Amino acid sequence: MSEQDVAELIKNPEFLAKVDRLVKSYPRPQTALIPILHLCQAELRHVPVEFQAFIAERLGLTPAHVRGVVTFYEMFSEEPHGRYLLQVCKTLPCMLRGSEALLEHLQNKLGIRPGGTTQDGRFSLITVECLACCDGGPSLMVNEALHKSVTLADADRILSELE
């Protein structure tokens, strides 16, 4: 699956143009590595080793270096997550405003634990550290959308609005 997805992605002219633009937009190409990994993560919902090999060659890095980077940063994963990544902030300021209840509610509703993905592949649930949105605790990020002061009813509504 990954192999095929990567093969398609790295033949896609639009994607390659984006990669080229990033490589040229910084004083040195290596700075483009993390932005390019973001592109892949957004497209495939993970960064498979096949893509790591591709981008290593493109930037003149070793695959081991790229893998070291992918595994260091929380926002990159080697396994695909669901279509919607539910990120519950668990750090102290959000905990003080109710993040434990929010997490428990989402777990019960979706029948998965943090790190899990629903069987239909729609939702993955993870806990994350401080999102710098402490006045809006408990905060929940769904893919790139940040939701603040999320009540249990808000959480139900947010989920029901996703396909």
Added chain:
Amino acid sequence: MTEVLKLLTRNVGKPNSTHVDAYMGSGGYEPLMTVLHKWTPEQTLNEVKGANLKGRGGAGFPAGLKWSFLPRGKEVLKYLVCNADESEPGTFKDRLLIENDPHSILEGIIIAGWATQAAGCFFYIRGEMPAGARIFQKAVDQAYAKGFLGKNILGSGFNFDVWVSRGAGAYICGEETALMDSLEGKRGQPRLKPPFPAGYGVYGVPTNINNVESYANVPLIIKNGASWYTAIGSSSAPGTRLFGISGHVKRPGVFELPSGVTLRELIYEHAGGILGDRPLKAVIPGGSSVPVLRADQIDVTMDPDGLKAVGTMLGSAGVIVMNDSVCMVKALLNLMEFYAHESCGQCTPCREGTHWLELIVRRLEEGGGRPSDCDLILDVAGNIMGRTICPLGDAAAMPAISFVQQFRQEFEAHAREGRCPMRDVRMTAAI
């Protein structure tokens, strides 16, 4: 009540506040024009030095002095970095500026570029702020279109670029040299200093790095003058601060106030008092890394000297408030999980120490604690302090030590009773 000052937040809430035209409509980019057309780089640097602008990222180092550490002259390649990797728990002030007034940050960056004759600035924003990254990139594009960035800016002969780069989820990348490694497409692991960034920064090029809020102060200083600036707030750390208050308060948020306002006033007046109308129990005054205060210690001024007097620090000015429904062991456990998770793993005292602190605090909270655990926490934390390449180790040790020192009886009660004495108390929540 101390009046809220709208200096850094002057444009927050205005229509189209992120657009260059709105920013220019209220005098924006005039300070940049002033320095480019009338001031030498040296004069510009001296004005910021004279304002005694203290860094707003947490360490409070004088920004102008830091700029002066860079080699002089435009023939030497130099870079600036804007640290927008806001990740310190309890800190959410830079997000406010990035999302509402990106041009004030950008103008400060370009003025700093002129003062130091740097070639450009990397704007490193944390990966979890995709909206902020888009907003800032748009501001950069608008600034290029208006001729505030690029070649020969406003006919001055000065060339300056800004590159936006996103992090990808790592607290450690807020540390300046880890951030630079991350900008180089590497794992974000702090570098041993010296050499300091002013001599060896991004790609080994001399680099100056400041926080978002620090840069945002610069246009104000240029516009109004250093003596105007030093008259605001505390003399040791002048200007306003963006105080972020979170946790158990009725009105959490960012409040712009002169430095030196009291912690009590911040909590009870600006933030509306304690959530649930319960007694205050504890306050972390400057982001999760600084020592915690008890409720009887809040009659202090929010400036470096005032907080030093009670054994803590202003840090990032992120205030986390806890009422009496909070178990302090549980609160510390949350923080220890954070630091153990975010340790980059490079230095043994931090990699091992943060993990053991988490395990010891967890067993206390879960009922398996031992009477000797308080001393064990102090011992482990004490052996991290000062023994690591970067401040993350200290940042984990300081809360551990202070929680035990300030609330020792509560920690001991956990060990004595073999359970959390507060397990039946429902913690106040906002939802």
